[in-house]
Amino acid sequence: DQQVKQNSPSLSVQEGRISILNCDYTNSMFDYFLWYKKYPAEGPTFLISISSIKDKNEDGRFTVFLNKSAKHLSLHIVPSQPGDSAVYFCAAKNAGGTSYGKLTFGQGTILTVHP
Amino acid sequence: NAGVTQTPKFQVLKTGQSMTLQCAQDMNHNSMYWYRQDPGMGLRLIYYSASEGTTDKGEVPNGYNVSRLNKREFSLRLESAAPSQTSVYFCASSVNYGYTFGSGTRLTVV
Numbered sequence: 305d306q307q308v309k310q311n312s313p314s315l316s317v318q319e320g321r322i323s324i325l326n327c328d329y330t331n332s333m334f335d336y337f338l339w340y341k342k343y344p345a346e347g348p349t350f351l352i353s354i355s356s357i358k359d360k361n362e363d364g365r366f367t368v369f370l371n372k373s374a375k376h377l378s379l380h381i382v383p384s385q386p387g388d389s390a391v392y393f394c395a396a397k398n399a400g401g402t403s404y405g406k407l408t409f410g411q412g413t414i415l416t417v418h419p
Numbered sequence: 420n421a422g423v424t425q426t427p428k429f430q431v432l433k434t435g436q437s438m439t440l441q442c443a444q445d446m447n448h449n450s451m452y453w454y455r456q457d458p459g460m461g462l463r464l465i466y467y468s469a470s471e472g473t474t475d476k477g478e479v480p481n482g483y484n485v486s487r488l489n490k491r492e493f494s495l496r497l498e499s500a501a502p503s504q505t506s507v508y509f510c511a512s513s514v515n516y517g518y519t520f521g522s523g524t525r526l527t528v529v
Contacts, residue, residue, distance in 0.1 A: 313459070340518075347423070347509055347520030348462070393461060406452070406477070407518065409462035 307331045308396050310410035317417050323381040325413050327394030330375065335399035338407065339368060339379050342391040351392070352379070356399075384417045391415075421445055425510050425521035432500040432528045440495040440524050442510030450513045451493035452477075453485065455506040456523075462509065468493055500528045 309328045317323045327337075335356040340348035354361040354368045354377070361368050367380045381388055394410040426441045444451065453465040464477030468487040482504060484496045493512075497504060505528045510521045 308461075310461075345522065347511070347522050348518075349520070350517060395462075406464060406467060408464075409454075411459055411461040 305330075306411070307334075308394055308408050308410040310392075310394055310413050312413050313411070314414040314416070317384045317415065319386055319417055319419050320383045323379075323384045323388065323415055323417065325379040325381075325392050325394075325415065327377045327379075327410055328375060329377075329396055331396070331398065331408075332375075333398050334396040334408075336397040337368070337370060337377050338395045338397075339366075340393040340395060340409075342393065342412070348393055381415075384415075386417050386419050389415055389417050423510055423512055423519050423521035425508075425524050427524060428522070430524060430526050432497075432526065434500060434502060434528060436500050437496070437498050438500065439497075440508055440510075440526075441492070442494060442521060443492045444510075444512040444519070445491065446512060446514075446519065447490070448512035448514050448519070449490070451487065452511045452513070452518070453483075453493070453495045454509045454511065455479065456509060457506050465495065465508075497526075500526075502528045504528050 307330050338353040339351040341351045342348040352363050352366045370377045391412045393412045395407040423444045449470045452467040454462040463479050466485040468474045471490045474485050486494045508524045511518045
Protein backbone atom coordinates (compact mmCIF):
# COMPACT_ATOMS: atom_id res chain seq x y z
CA ASP A 305 0.00 0.00 0.00
CA GLN A 306 1.98 2.93 -1.36
CA GLN A 307 0.48 5.98 0.33
CA VAL A 308 2.80 8.41 -1.45
CA LYS A 309 3.34 7.83 -5.15
CA GLN A 310 5.65 9.39 -7.67
CA ASN A 311 4.50 7.84 -10.91
CA SER A 312 7.27 9.19 -13.11
CA PRO A 313 10.53 7.31 -12.48
CA SER A 314 12.47 9.83 -14.53
CA LEU A 315 12.26 13.26 -16.15
CA SER A 316 14.57 14.85 -18.69
CA VAL A 317 14.60 18.64 -19.17
CA GLN A 318 16.67 21.16 -21.08
CA GLU A 319 18.66 23.70 -19.10
CA GLY A 320 16.69 26.92 -18.58
CA ARG A 321 13.30 25.24 -18.99
CA ILE A 322 10.82 24.34 -16.27
CA SER A 323 10.97 21.00 -14.45
CA ILE A 324 7.71 19.73 -12.97
CA LEU A 325 7.84 16.77 -10.61
CA ASN A 326 4.58 15.24 -9.45
CA CYS A 327 3.45 13.38 -6.36
CA ASP A 328 0.12 11.84 -5.39
CA TYR A 329 -1.00 10.66 -1.97
CA THR A 330 -3.89 8.61 -0.66
CA ASN A 331 -3.93 9.29 3.09
CA SER A 332 -6.23 12.18 4.03
CA MET A 333 -4.47 12.44 7.40
CA PHE A 334 -1.27 13.78 5.84
CA ASP A 335 -0.90 17.40 6.90
CA TYR A 336 2.64 18.34 5.93
CA PHE A 337 4.56 17.63 2.75
CA LEU A 338 8.23 17.87 1.91
CA TRP A 339 10.56 17.45 -1.03
CA TYR A 340 14.04 16.01 -0.63
CA LYS A 341 16.84 15.97 -3.15
CA LYS A 342 19.45 13.24 -3.36
CA TYR A 343 22.75 13.14 -5.21
CA PRO A 344 24.55 9.82 -5.82
CA ALA A 345 26.47 8.48 -2.81
CA GLU A 346 24.92 11.10 -0.54
CA GLY A 347 21.96 11.17 1.81
CA PRO A 348 18.79 13.04 0.89
CA THR A 349 18.71 16.72 1.79
CA PHE A 350 15.68 18.85 2.52
CA LEU A 351 14.56 21.11 -0.32
CA ILE A 352 11.18 22.68 0.38
CA SER A 353 7.99 21.94 2.30
CA ILE A 354 4.35 22.95 2.49
CA SER A 355 1.67 22.74 5.13
CA SER A 356 -1.76 21.42 4.22
CA ILE A 357 -3.28 24.78 5.10
CA LYS A 358 -1.46 26.37 2.15
CA ASP A 359 -1.63 25.73 -1.56
CA LYS A 360 1.72 27.19 -2.57
CA ASN A 361 5.16 27.74 -1.13
CA GLU A 362 8.04 29.37 -2.95
CA ASP A 363 11.76 29.42 -2.28
CA GLY A 364 13.89 30.92 -5.01
CA ARG A 365 13.72 28.74 -8.10
CA PHE A 366 11.64 26.11 -6.30
CA THR A 367 7.88 26.23 -5.83
CA VAL A 368 5.67 23.53 -4.38
CA PHE A 369 1.96 23.45 -5.15
CA LEU A 370 -0.59 21.48 -3.15
CA ASN A 371 -4.04 20.48 -4.41
CA LYS A 372 -5.74 18.89 -1.41
CA SER A 373 -8.94 17.97 -3.21
CA ALA A 374 -6.94 16.00 -5.77
CA LYS A 375 -4.43 14.76 -3.17
CA HIS A 376 -1.68 15.95 -5.46
CA LEU A 377 1.41 18.06 -5.07
CA SER A 378 4.01 19.19 -7.54
CA LEU A 379 7.48 20.71 -7.43
CA HIS A 380 8.36 23.32 -10.04
CA ILE A 381 11.96 24.26 -10.74
CA VAL A 382 12.42 27.38 -12.83
CA PRO A 383 14.82 27.77 -14.52
CA SER A 384 16.29 24.28 -14.38
CA GLN A 385 20.08 23.97 -14.08
CA PRO A 386 22.40 21.01 -14.69
CA GLY A 387 23.21 21.00 -10.96
CA ASP A 388 19.55 20.18 -10.28
CA SER A 389 20.11 16.72 -11.75
CA ALA A 390 19.37 14.38 -8.85
CA VAL A 391 16.71 12.07 -7.42
CA TYR A 392 13.77 13.94 -5.91
CA PHE A 393 11.67 12.36 -3.18
CA CYS A 394 8.25 13.51 -2.12
CA ALA A 395 7.43 12.87 1.56
CA ALA A 396 4.40 13.32 3.81
CA LYS A 397 3.76 13.54 7.53
CA ASN A 398 0.70 12.02 9.20
CA ALA A 399 -1.23 14.36 11.48
CA GLY A 400 -2.84 11.60 13.49
CA GLY A 401 -1.73 8.88 15.85
CA THR A 402 1.72 8.36 17.28
CA SER A 403 3.59 9.51 14.22
CA TYR A 404 6.43 11.25 16.08
CA GLY A 405 7.35 13.11 12.94
CA LYS A 406 7.64 9.96 10.82
CA LEU A 407 7.71 10.64 7.12
CA THR A 408 6.33 8.45 4.35
CA PHE A 409 8.35 8.75 1.16
CA GLY A 410 7.51 8.25 -2.49
CA GLN A 411 9.56 6.15 -4.88
CA GLY A 412 11.58 9.06 -6.19
CA THR A 413 11.95 10.71 -9.61
CA ILE A 414 15.31 10.97 -11.35
CA LEU A 415 15.65 14.45 -12.86
CA THR A 416 18.23 15.00 -15.57
CA VAL A 417 18.84 18.55 -16.77
CA HIS A 418 20.75 18.69 -20.05
CA PRO A 419 23.02 21.67 -20.83
CA ASN B 420 29.62 20.04 12.48
CA ALA B 421 29.35 16.43 11.29
CA GLY B 422 25.53 16.06 11.40
CA VAL B 423 24.66 12.36 11.02
CA THR B 424 27.52 9.90 10.69
CA GLN B 425 27.00 6.34 9.47
CA THR B 426 29.51 3.52 9.51
CA PRO B 427 30.48 1.55 7.54
CA LYS B 428 29.91 3.07 4.09
CA PHE B 429 30.11 -0.27 2.30
CA GLN B 430 29.73 -3.86 3.47
CA VAL B 431 29.49 -7.27 1.85
CA LEU B 432 28.02 -10.07 3.95
CA LYS B 433 27.44 -13.72 3.34
CA THR B 434 23.94 -15.09 3.89
CA GLY B 435 23.46 -15.86 7.56
CA GLN B 436 26.14 -13.50 8.86
CA SER B 437 25.28 -10.77 11.32
CA MET B 438 26.35 -7.17 11.51
CA THR B 439 25.50 -3.85 13.11
CA LEU B 440 25.18 -0.57 11.26
CA GLN B 441 26.19 2.37 13.40
CA CYS B 442 24.66 5.84 13.39
CA ALA B 443 25.49 8.89 15.48
CA GLN B 444 24.21 12.46 15.39
CA ASP B 445 25.63 15.54 17.04
CA MET B 446 22.64 17.88 16.68
CA ASN B 447 20.91 16.97 19.96
CA HIS B 448 17.89 15.67 18.04
CA ASN B 449 15.38 13.56 19.94
CA SER B 450 14.12 11.44 17.04
CA MET B 451 16.15 9.05 14.94
CA TYR B 452 15.22 6.74 12.06
CA TRP B 453 16.49 3.93 9.90
CA TYR B 454 15.35 3.76 6.27
CA ARG B 455 16.26 1.49 3.40
CA GLN B 456 16.31 2.58 -0.22
CA ASP B 457 15.58 0.10 -2.98
CA PRO B 458 15.07 0.76 -6.70
CA GLY B 459 11.45 1.61 -7.45
CA MET B 460 10.53 1.47 -3.75
CA GLY B 461 11.79 4.78 -2.49
CA LEU B 462 12.73 5.14 1.16
CA ARG B 463 10.99 2.74 3.51
CA LEU B 464 11.07 3.11 7.29
CA ILE B 465 12.57 0.14 9.15
CA TYR B 466 12.59 1.36 12.75
CA TYR B 467 12.46 4.67 14.51
CA SER B 468 13.13 6.09 17.95
CA ALA B 469 11.04 9.05 19.06
CA SER B 470 13.32 9.69 22.02
CA GLU B 471 16.10 8.12 24.02
CA GLY B 472 14.96 4.81 25.47
CA THR B 473 12.12 4.19 23.01
CA THR B 474 12.03 2.33 19.70
CA ASP B 475 9.18 1.36 17.40
CA LYS B 476 8.70 -0.65 14.23
CA GLY B 477 8.28 1.05 10.94
CA GLU B 478 7.02 -0.27 7.62
CA VAL B 479 9.59 -3.05 7.05
CA PRO B 480 11.03 -4.20 10.42
CA ASN B 481 11.32 -7.95 9.79
CA GLY B 482 14.88 -9.24 10.04
CA TYR B 483 16.17 -6.19 11.89
CA ASN B 484 16.66 -5.03 15.46
CA VAL B 485 17.63 -1.63 16.78
CA SER B 486 19.19 -0.08 19.86
CA ARG B 487 18.95 3.52 20.96
CA LEU B 488 22.11 3.49 23.02
CA ASN B 489 21.84 7.12 24.10
CA LYS B 490 20.54 10.35 22.61
CA ARG B 491 23.33 10.42 20.01
CA GLU B 492 23.46 6.84 18.80
CA PHE B 493 20.97 4.57 17.07
CA SER B 494 22.22 1.24 15.71
CA LEU B 495 20.60 -1.24 13.32
CA ARG B 496 21.39 -4.93 13.61
CA LEU B 497 20.93 -7.71 11.09
CA GLU B 498 21.02 -10.97 13.04
CA SER B 499 21.04 -13.33 10.06
CA ALA B 500 21.52 -11.49 6.79
CA ALA B 501 19.49 -12.50 3.73
CA PRO B 502 19.92 -11.49 0.07
CA SER B 503 16.62 -9.56 0.34
CA GLN B 504 18.38 -7.21 2.74
CA THR B 505 20.73 -6.02 0.02
CA SER B 506 20.00 -2.30 -0.03
CA VAL B 507 21.25 1.16 0.81
CA TYR B 508 20.54 2.04 4.43
CA PHE B 509 20.07 5.59 5.64
CA CYS B 510 19.99 6.84 9.18
CA ALA B 511 18.31 10.16 9.92
CA SER B 512 17.62 12.38 12.88
CA SER B 513 15.06 15.12 13.24
CA VAL B 514 13.61 17.90 15.22
CA ASN B 515 10.01 18.36 14.09
CA TYR B 516 10.00 17.32 10.43
CA GLY B 517 13.40 18.57 9.40
CA TYR B 518 15.24 15.35 8.72
CA THR B 519 19.02 15.25 8.45
CA PHE B 520 20.25 12.11 6.73
CA GLY B 521 23.56 10.35 6.88
CA SER B 522 25.39 9.49 3.67
CA GLY B 523 24.23 5.88 3.72
CA THR B 524 25.59 2.34 4.01
CA ARG B 525 25.57 0.21 0.87
CA LEU B 526 25.05 -3.39 1.99
CA THR B 527 25.30 -6.41 -0.27
CA VAL B 528 24.32 -9.85 0.97
CA VAL B 529 25.61 -12.72 -1.18
